[in-house]
Amino acid sequence: MLVTGPSGAGRSTAINVLEDLGFESIDNLPLNLLPRLLDGPPLERPLALGLDVRNRDFEVNAVLDTIRRLAADPEIDSEVLYLDCTQEVLLRRFSETRRRHPMSPGDAPGVGIVREIELLAPIRHQATVLLDTSELSPHELRAALQEWYDPEPARRLAISVQSFSYKRGVPRGVDLVFDCRFLRNPYWEPALRARDGRDSGVAGYVAADPLCAPFFDKVADMVLLLLPAFQAEGKSHLTIGFGCTGGKHRSVMMTEKLGKALANQGWQASIRHRELERHARSVPPQAGVSL
Known part of the structure; x- marks a missing residue:
């Protein structure tokens, strides 16, 4: 051309x-x-x-x-x-x-x-x-x-959904931030503490909180409403963050859930878990140390 x-x-x-x-x-x-x-x-x-x-x-x-x-x-x-x-x-x-x-x-x-x-x-x-x-x-x-x-207009806005710990601060460059600390915390369940939000048991525990479903539905509805507007504005990248206390359970679960929901709607969405990645880099696999 x-x-x-x-x-x-x-x-x-x-x-x-x-x-x-x-x-x-x-x-x-x-x-x-x-x-x-x-x-x-x-x-x-x-x-x-x-x-x-x-x-x-x-x-x-x-x-x-x-x-x-x-x-x-x-x-x-x-x-x-x-x-x-x-x-x-x-x-x-x-x-x-x-x-x-x-x-x-x-x-x-x-x-x-x-x-x-x-x-x-x-x-x-x-x-x-x-x-x-x-x-x-x-x-x-x-x-x-x-x-x-x-x-492929629906795929031209690259979306990153990230989980993080508020103890380490909000990641730089995040456009939309949602606080998950009000949801029930699997950390206080001994059987779930060592697992993370990708585990079905942890996800089920968080989902059992009466506020979890309406919170997620409203966040998803708002994000799906805003994505075409951001795209029309000319934005090519959008980062969405979910934070909780340790960045291991609730924020991870919500990040996974929203990332999959966006992908199912045809959007190009990637998932990142900052604290889990940091833990994997710093701790040998056999050590078994949890966050």
Whole structure:
């Protein structure tokens, strides 16, 4: 995919979005290097190339020739994504950012905007997809590109569900934190103390607390409500934490339960237990020491 358009129309944002969607993205690749890139080893991912007037060898006829050659190759499925924008909006964006226009570095941005739009007109006519970003915020542009180019939209938000001990503090970078310390604690049952929340006996003990089911249901409902909103906002990673006193029983059980529930709903969810991992690293398996 060739991604181009006038400066300020959102090309850089589009390149970043496509990269998040699994494309191999290269911005401002010199056109004379494109044949070498395509003649190399087979690409494992779709390729998005950002082209604009800042390219070292940018020339309209060369771009048009590249578009024709790619379209004529039966082994390449090519597309031209042209991000368009009105002159008025482009001028406002340059005024807000106070950046110089690449085609009029020593003059007013409006001069460069007119020059660039006129220069790119032949390429615009060759666009496979023409997207006017005049009325789009960066988040709305991201949402539009995700709708068109994301083959698995429900799987593009990477979710990590983690358990932890409040004694060692809340992990860095956690977006949503839920405190499980009000649930009945298996630590006080001698037969369960040495086990962890992945054990069916421990899980059953915690689940027997009358507050456990409604707590989990409300957390799951809220998370499933928020995930599409986070995704629409452009978030690519979300971390959810469950904490308890020791990070071994209640938080582990809830982490396992929510991680599986999210996976069953088609979300890409991974599970991590901070204290159990720390314990496994620091204690030899045969030692039998419990947290």
